[in-house]
Amino acid sequence: MSNSEMSCVGVEEHHAVDIDLYHCPNCAVLHGPSLMKKRRNWHRHDYTELDDGSKPVQAGTRTFVKQLRARSFPSADEVILKMHGSQLTQRYLEKHGFDVPIMVPKLDGLGLRLPPPTFSVLDVERYVGGDKVIDVIDVARQADSKMKLHNYIKYFTNPDRPKVLNVISLEFSDTKMSELVEVPDIARKLSWVENYWPDDSVFPKPFVQKYCLMGVQDSYTDFHIDFGGTSVWYHVLWGEKIFYLIKPTDENLALYESWSSSVTQSEVYFGDKVDKCYKCVVKQGHTLFVPTGWIHAVLTSQDCMAFGGNFLHNLNIGMQLRCYEMEKRLKTPDLFKFPFFEAICWFVAKNLLETLKELREDGFQPPSYLVQGVKALLTALKLWMKKELVTEHAFEIPDNIRPGHLIKELSKVIRSVEEENNKPVKTQGILGVCSASRSSHETASPHHSRRRVRKLRDHATKTPSNLDILELHTREDIANSKLNGRFNKPFQPSSTVPDWRTKDNDLRLVLSNGRIIRDERRPFTDRSLYTADSEDEDDRTRSKKVTVKREDQTSGLEGEGNADAQKPLNSKERNLALTKS
Known part of the structure; x- marks a missing residue:
C-alpha cells in the first residue's frame, strides 16, 4: 500500500509490514481484527524467518543490542580531547587542527543556547507542530518510514512500546523551535554555509545545522560517516547516548567502503574489522564534536533527547571531498547527501x-x-x-x-x-x-x-x-x-x-x-x-x-x-x- 492508502485505512507505515491479512473496519465486525505476522526470531530484520540457528545476528535487533551492551571497548579517553567551551576557538583549531573528537562537559563558553533539560517531547510537538511528517527508523528492521510527529510523540510517551522507533533527522530551522536554539559559536564561525553561501543564490540554502534527535532506549544507528564528510556537534539535553568511534585512516576508510557495499553488511559488526573501536559515553549536559570522516555508530542507552548539527569547513577540505566521492561510488541516495x-x-x-x-x-x-x-x-x-x-x-x-x-x-x-x-x-x-x-x-x-x-x-x-x-x-x-x-x-x-x-x-x-x-x-x-x-x-x-x-x-x-x-x-x-x- 502507498502512504496515502495506509493513511486512509488508519494504518501507520511501520505497522503495515506487520500485517499478514488486513481486515477493513466493516470486515472486522464479522471476521475480527486484522491478522498479524507471527514472530519466529529476535535476531533477524525479518522476524518471520524460522530460527534454525543458521543465520547470523543482524544490526539493530533485540539480540544485537543485548550483545552490544555486553561487549568491551577501549575508552575514547585515549583519543578524544576534553576542554572548556571557551578554549574551543577558531584560532585553537587553526593551530592544532580538528582531527580528533572533542568533548565539552559543560555549556559554559560554547555559545550554545538550548531549552532547559525539562524540555519534553510534548514541547517539541508544540513548537514544531504535530502534523509535520517526519522520518522514523524502525530500529529492529533498520528501515525508514514516515509518520506524523503527533503519532511519534504519542508512541514515545506510552510506556508500552511494541517497537523501538528512533528519530534522528528532524531538522527544525524552519519552525518556531529554531528560536530556542543557537548553534555553538565554533560551528557557526567555521560553517561553509554561514560564511560562503550567497543570499541571492538560486539554489535553496542547505539547512543542516539544527536537528532534534529523539530516541527511546535501545535505539541504534549503525556505523556511518556523516553526509559530505561534515563535522557534527551533539548535545544531550537529557538521557544518554553511547558513540562507537573509529579513526578515518586510509585502511579503515577502505574497509568501511567495502563493508558498506557488502550484501551481508547488516550481519557484520564493523567494529570487529578494525584495529580499534572506541566507546564514548555522552551524558546529559555534555557536548561532543566529531570531526570530518570519523566512522561512528550510536546506541541510545536510555530514553534521550539531543540536539545536533552538521557543518562543512576549511580545515579538512580534502577529507570532505574524499567522503563525498565515496558516497557517489556507493550510490548513496540524494536524500542522504549534503544538499548541493x-x-x-x-x-x-x-x-x-x-x-x-x-x-x-x-x-x-x-x-x-x-x-x-x-x-x-x-x-x-x-x-x-x-x-x-x-x-x-x-x-x-x-x-x-x-x-x-x-x-x-x-x-x-x-x-x-x-x-x-x-x-x-x-x-x-x-x-x-x-x-x-x-x-x-x-x-x-x-x-x-x-x-x-x-x-x-x-x-x-x-x-x-x-x-x-x-x-x-x-x-x-x-x-x-x-x-x-x-x-x-x-x-x-x-x-x-x-x-x-x-x-x-x-x-x-x-x-x-x-x-x-x-x-x-x-x-x-x-x-x-x-x-x-x-x-x-x-x-x-x-x-x-x-x-x-x-x-x-x-x-x-x-x-x-x-x-x-x-x-x-x-x-x-x-x-x-x-x-x-
Missing part, C-alpha cells in the same frame, strides 16, 4: 581564491591547511569539469561563476605559493596539523590598516547608473523565474542535469553602461569551461615572469606608502572558515 555539495564547493573556491590573493598582498604566508585544502578542491573541480563528466556536474555550477577561469586562477595562485616556499605543498591528508592562520598575525601586522581600508571600500555604497539598475532588476526577475522552474522539490539530485543548461536559447547576456560585458549563450562549447592542461602548461612557462613582475610591484608599494590603500579593490574581506567538529 558541489555548488557550495564552487562558492568556496571563488571565495578562497580572493582570500589567498589578499593574504599574499598583505604579506602573509597562507596557512598550510588552507593551501592543502585548496589543492584538494582544485583537483575535484578539474575532475568535475572534464568533457566526459561535465554534463553530470553542470547543474550545480552557479550561474555567476566561470569555472574554467576560476580553475585557471586558483592554479596560478597555488603555483605561486609553492614557488615562494621553494617546495611543493603536499595535498591535504587525513590527519594533517594546521599551521597558524592569518588571524594569528592580524593584530601585530603592519598591513592591517591597508586591509581595513580594503574592507571599508568594498562595503562602500556605490551609486548605480540607470543601466545598472535595469540590469539588477532584470537579474532579479530571471533569478525568480529560474527558482520557480528549477526547484519544485526541497532540493534536486546532484546527478540530475536539466535540459535548460545545454540549450542554445538560454541567453546569458550581461550589459553595463550600454556595453556587453559577459556573453555566455553557449556555455558548454567554450573550451574555457573545461579543465585544460594546455592552459596550465602555458601558465607554468609564464610563472617566472609573473614572479619577477610581482617583486617589482612590491618594491614600488614600499615607496608609495599610504597611496596603496587608495587602490580600487577586487573583493570583500572574508573570514577564514575553519574545521568543525
Whole structure:
C-alpha cells in the first residue's frame, strides 16, 4: 500500500509490514481484527524467518543490542580531547587542527543556547507542530518510514512500546523551535554555509545545522560517516547516548567502503574489522564534536533527547571531498547527501581564491591547511569539469561563476605559493596539523590598516547608473523565474542535469553602461569551461615572469606608502572558515 492508502485505512507505515491479512473496519465486525505476522526470531530484520540457528545476528535487533551492551571497548579517553567551551576557538583549531573528537562537559563558553533539560517531547510537538511528517527508523528492521510527529510523540510517551522507533533527522530551522536554539559559536564561525553561501543564490540554502534527535532506549544507528564528510556537534539535553568511534585512516576508510557495499553488511559488526573501536559515553549536559570522516555508530542507552548539527569547513577540505566521492561510488541516495555539495564547493573556491590573493598582498604566508585544502578542491573541480563528466556536474555550477577561469586562477595562485616556499605543498591528508592562520598575525601586522581600508571600500555604497539598475532588476526577475522552474522539490539530485543548461536559447547576456560585458549563450562549447592542461602548461612557462613582475610591484608599494590603500579593490574581506567538529 502507498502512504496515502495506509493513511486512509488508519494504518501507520511501520505497522503495515506487520500485517499478514488486513481486515477493513466493516470486515472486522464479522471476521475480527486484522491478522498479524507471527514472530519466529529476535535476531533477524525479518522476524518471520524460522530460527534454525543458521543465520547470523543482524544490526539493530533485540539480540544485537543485548550483545552490544555486553561487549568491551577501549575508552575514547585515549583519543578524544576534553576542554572548556571557551578554549574551543577558531584560532585553537587553526593551530592544532580538528582531527580528533572533542568533548565539552559543560555549556559554559560554547555559545550554545538550548531549552532547559525539562524540555519534553510534548514541547517539541508544540513548537514544531504535530502534523509535520517526519522520518522514523524502525530500529529492529533498520528501515525508514514516515509518520506524523503527533503519532511519534504519542508512541514515545506510552510506556508500552511494541517497537523501538528512533528519530534522528528532524531538522527544525524552519519552525518556531529554531528560536530556542543557537548553534555553538565554533560551528557557526567555521560553517561553509554561514560564511560562503550567497543570499541571492538560486539554489535553496542547505539547512543542516539544527536537528532534534529523539530516541527511546535501545535505539541504534549503525556505523556511518556523516553526509559530505561534515563535522557534527551533539548535545544531550537529557538521557544518554553511547558513540562507537573509529579513526578515518586510509585502511579503515577502505574497509568501511567495502563493508558498506557488502550484501551481508547488516550481519557484520564493523567494529570487529578494525584495529580499534572506541566507546564514548555522552551524558546529559555534555557536548561532543566529531570531526570530518570519523566512522561512528550510536546506541541510545536510555530514553534521550539531543540536539545536533552538521557543518562543512576549511580545515579538512580534502577529507570532505574524499567522503563525498565515496558516497557517489556507493550510490548513496540524494536524500542522504549534503544538499548541493558541489555548488557550495564552487562558492568556496571563488571565495578562497580572493582570500589567498589578499593574504599574499598583505604579506602573509597562507596557512598550510588552507593551501592543502585548496589543492584538494582544485583537483575535484578539474575532475568535475572534464568533457566526459561535465554534463553530470553542470547543474550545480552557479550561474555567476566561470569555472574554467576560476580553475585557471586558483592554479596560478597555488603555483605561486609553492614557488615562494621553494617546495611543493603536499595535498591535504587525513590527519594533517594546521599551521597558524592569518588571524594569528592580524593584530601585530603592519598591513592591517591597508586591509581595513580594503574592507571599508568594498562595503562602500556605490551609486548605480540607470543601466545598472535595469540590469539588477532584470537579474532579479530571471533569478525568480529560474527558482520557480528549477526547484519544485526541497532540493534536486546532484546527478540530475536539466535540459535548460545545454540549450542554445538560454541567453546569458550581461550589459553595463550600454556595453556587453559577459556573453555566455553557449556555455558548454567554450573550451574555457573545461579543465585544460594546455592552459596550465602555458601558465607554468609564464610563472617566472609573473614572479619577477610581482617583486617589482612590491618594491614600488614600499615607496608609495599610504597611496596603496587608495587602490580600487577586487573583493570583500572574508573570514577564514575553519574545521568543525
